[in-house]
Amino acid sequence: xSTRLRIFMxxxxxxxxxxxxxxxxxxxxxxxxxxTAGEIHGMAxxxxxxxxxxxxxxxxxxxGYGEADIILGFEPLETLRALPxxxxxxxxxxxxxxxxxxxxxxxxxxxxxxxxxxxxVEACAGKAYYLPCQALGIEAGAPQSGxxxxxxxxxxxxxxxxxxxELAETxxxxxxxxxxxxxxxxxxxGVKAIS
Numbered sequence: 390x391s392t393r394l395r396i397f398m399x400x401x402x403x404x405x406x407x408x409x410x411x412x413x414x415x416x417x418x419x420x421x422x423x424x425t426a427g428e429i430h431g432m433a434x435x436x437x438x439x440x441x442x443x444x445x446x447x448x449x450x451x452x453g454y455g456e457a458d459i460i461l462g463f464e465p466l467e468t469l470r471a472l473p474x475x476x477x478x479x480x481x482x483x484x485x486x487x488x489x490x491x492x493x494x495x496x497x498x499x500x501x502x503x504x505x506x507x508x509x510v511e512a513c514a515g516k517a518y519y520l521p522c523q524a525l526g527i528e529a530g531a532p533q534s535g536x537x538x539x540x541x542x543x544x545x546x547x548x549x550x551x552x553x554x555e556l557a558e559t560x561x562x563x564x565x566x567x568x569x570x571x572x573x574x575x576x577x578x579g580v581k582a583i584s
Contacts, residue, residue, distance in 0.1 A: 541579025
């Protein structure tokens, strides 16, 4: 496993994309590994696009097109939109559950079928994993914890130098006990989802 990794994370406002970024960065730091994280553009209002970058073993907080080793998509349309950042043969982990944009909600456009998104992901990714993140979050106790389920899945792939139990320790150290319990359950469900 390379100790130099670029991870591009994307979702929509209200999903906890930035929380997931900060938590993953803290967990990696807790393991004594250098990491840089940053928001790529704009904190969005609920439903708007949120992107962030996490770089392991590198100082720059930016990821250019074709540079990301891993894409974490907390929403399928955002996964599709992020694909230009993926390097050839990179890894994609994506939620299978939509949060439809306003144009779809108002009937101005139609949603892109998930099978179409999956075909486009698999045309450029070396590995791809799909999880029903919101459902896993609801099963854990809060739909927002679906982001932690995706992080758990990422840790379980072995693609990053962080084990699920190490992420669990960071969750316990930075979250209040009641919230930590929900997120620990989500982490466990994410790991099981790809096992």
